[in-house]
Amino acid sequence: MDIMKVIKEHGMTQAQVAHAIGMHPKTLSNTIAPDRNLTVNSLRKIANAIGCSVADFFADEVSQPSDSTPVVEDAGLPTVTCPHCGHEVRFSVTVE
Numbered sequence: 001m002d003i004m005k006v007i008k009e010h011g012m013t014q015a016q017v018a019h020a021i022g023m024h025p026k027t028l029s030n031t032i033a034p035d036r037n038l039t040v041n042s043l044r045k046i047a048n049a050i051g052c053s054v055a056d057f058f059a060d061e062v063s064q065p066s067d068s069t070p071v072v073e074d075a076g077l078p079t080v081t082c083p084h085c086g087h088e089v090r091f092s093v094t095v096e
Helices: 003-009 014-020 025-031 040-050 054-061
Strands: 079-081 088-090
Touching: 003 014, 003 040, 003 054, 014 025, 014 040, 040 054
Parallel strands: none
Antiparallel strands: 079 088
């Protein structure tokens, strides 16, 4: 999960996001560091500030089928295994 990559993709800086969510830029930097465990609430605040969904932060962790991968209708939603509890997290993706 690369939050800074998503922030940049949405044309914002870390300082702009920090200001938008009422946080000092250094605190945000520490919060989104790769070795930190963010809460869903923190992810929602950041997502709302940059205009994306929480699922966008996990896009690089969900494997996309290649052209040669057969698509199975019952395959379900994309999943990620939580590195902390081991449970699968399912995401729905809406393309607009």
